[in-house]
Amino acid sequence: MGKLTNEDLVKKISEKYSDQVTLLGEPFGLLTFETGRDQIIDLLTWLKNDAALQFIYLTDITAIHYPELPKPIGVIYHLHSLVNNVRGRIKVFLEDADVHIPTATNIWNGANWMERETYDLFGVIFDGHPDLRRILNVDDMTAFPMRKEFPLEDPNRVDKKDYFFGR
């Protein structure tokens, strides 16, 4: 355990994907990369299968919404190399008009429900997913509730405005 350090990981990734993967930072020791949706499956497969890296464990898939950015929807993967005990985070940002990303269910079976949840809450469409239905909300819901424009409560209430909460 512990043969792989974060510096090694950055070096290996930049050797293989020099301009396709950018390093966003290392908040609290967790390396964060950004890539495009064309490379994501290739990158995840390589990270999982490379003998030195072995990111065999998919911790989580989720998304985030930044309405003011040109690419507002970010899909976030958390990976864990159980062998080396190194974690990594990969982000892919998507345009609002075209929220398609290839599915990771062919790499990890566990991606199935994580992607369904992400679709349910953010409307990210995972191309090639075997069963992309809503999972937590009712089937006939039309909105994607975790997007920022979706109100939490009755928008006419004045006592719960965002500026009371630091925003």
Place this chain on the structure above:
Amino acid sequence: MQNHPVYTDNDPQTELSTLNLGPTHPATHGVFQNVLQLDGERIVSGVSTIGYIHRAFEKIAEHRPFYQITPLTDRLNYCSSPINNMGWHMTVEKLLGIQTPKRVDYLRIIIMELARIADHLICNSVLAVDTGAATGFFYVMEYREAIYEIYEEVCGSRLTTNIGRIGGFERNFNAIAFRKLRKFLKEYPVVLKEFENLTKRNRIFIDRTKDVAAVTAEDAISYSWSGPILRATGVDYDVRAMNPYCSYEEFDFEVPVGENGDVYSRYLVRQEEMWQSLRLIEQALVKLENEPSDIFHADVPDFYLPPKEDVYNNMEALIYHFKIVMGEIPTPNTEVYHSVEGGNGELGFYLVNDGGRSPYRLHFRRPSFINYQMYAPMSRGMLLSDAIINMSSLNVIAGELDA
């Protein structure tokens, strides 16, 4: 997975029946629905429907200050709420760079390990009930009550505890809490041993659980399993040992692993984890003796609410109280992932902060949600009665499943 013959729809001789197992079936211990296609008593296929108690915690959390999110985490895995509470506090402390005193860490370990015992004790005794041994359940349930009484002394509530604050605890442990804890440590091992004697080498129990729903380590990792059910397959992944938090690295404990990932291995792993938790609590009590007994929170006036009498009598305390409640204190503009070993596995908090008073985005990595997705695929070819036991041993908690 078992190799029973599975008849397909093309088989002209079979006539399949559809069974709605749930949403409120007494054998499922929660709001779970599975629509099963049955060939006699064998399950041919199943579809899980979840979300019956989805309460949109991630959305609500975006509109709440950090300290008001703790009660939301209570309602994830409500069999071990304190672990969720502590996990959330530690996530915020990591974000804000708060260093907690050692005594706080040890007190937290005591509470978290008590919660783990309460969680595993319910799971294993309910498993015994499902295989026909109701006695053990009533016997150990008394000690969950004893654990809840300790919570009550520390925080005043029992099930949804809201225990602790960002930076430590809301009040110091009193003498009664320690007395109850020592009483528990004295009495519970006897009871746990007796429960073990009832089940561990019981022919009926073994016949019902051994080789039922066996899962390989490869499958378990591919499905992102974590917690006791992953360790039952032989993978020694425990967040407490791999990414120690809350001073777990100072403690001497073992991570039990199973052999073939069946229901019996999961039972054994949970049973052994309870013994290890008792060891941890005893070590923590010894370590506490060397710590000043009046420290129960970190010195972070920016985030830890001052005592009420100080707010009334002390200018600075009043200012801090006002600033905390009104959210006037800037927070770092960054993101953090922190995970703890919950009752069911890796409970992760992914917090994206934009400098405000509430999270920009908060995502809970809920082990029950991720563990449960293998349930329908692994039930194929299983007997219906085995599938019920399998669900008990996965220990899926509806609150954590649906968030």
